[in-house]
Amino acid sequence: QVQLVESGGGLVQAGGSLRLSCAASGRTFSGYAMGWFRQAPGKEHEFVAAIRWSGGSTYYADSVKGRFTISRDNAKNTAYLQMNNLKPEDTAVYYCARATTLEFKYAGAYDYWGQGTQVTVSS
Numbered sequence: 001q002v003q004l005v006e007s008g009g010g011l012v013q014a015g016g017s018l019r020l021s022c023a024a025s026g027r028t029f030s031g032y033a034m035g036w037f038r039q040a041p042g043k044e045h046e047f048v049a050a051i052r053w054s055g056g057s058t059y060y061a062d063s064v065k066g067r068f069t070i071s072r073d074n075a076k077n078t079a080y081l082q083m084n085n086l087k088p089e090d091t092a093v094y095y096c097a098r099a100t101t102l103e104f105k106y107a108g109a110y111d112y113w114g115q116g117t118q119v120t121v122s123s
Helices: none
Strands: 004-007 010-013 018-024 033-039 046-051 058-060 068-073 078-083 092-099 110-113 117-122
Touching: 004 092, 018 033, 018 092, 018 117, 033 068, 033 078, 046 068, 046 078, 046 092, 058 068, 078 092
Parallel strands: 010 117
Antiparallel strands: 004 018, 018 078, 033 046, 033 092, 046 058, 068 078, 092 110, 092 117
16 A cells, blocks of 8 residues: 655744655655645645655755755655745645656656645744
């Protein structure tokens, strides 16, 4: 059974930080790039960041560059999203997903998704 489980969301004040984790079952993770998306109420899924299997290449949405950092620990089958200097517009449900193509910015590139974790940033 393929499983991705996000954790680490919560309520934080603007300017604060959160670290999201995405724990994957073994075969879900090995050899695949991973990505983070978010969805705010009434809006479409939005690409946030992606990282290749080796961890050597990372990709970010312009809206989070310089504030968010994606990483992974392949030994632990876990991906992370460090979010600093959070803004109210970052409020959304954050999802991790497994990429099957290199079109990281598009939701169609991902085949398995976690259930999401809520991030709320107060002003």
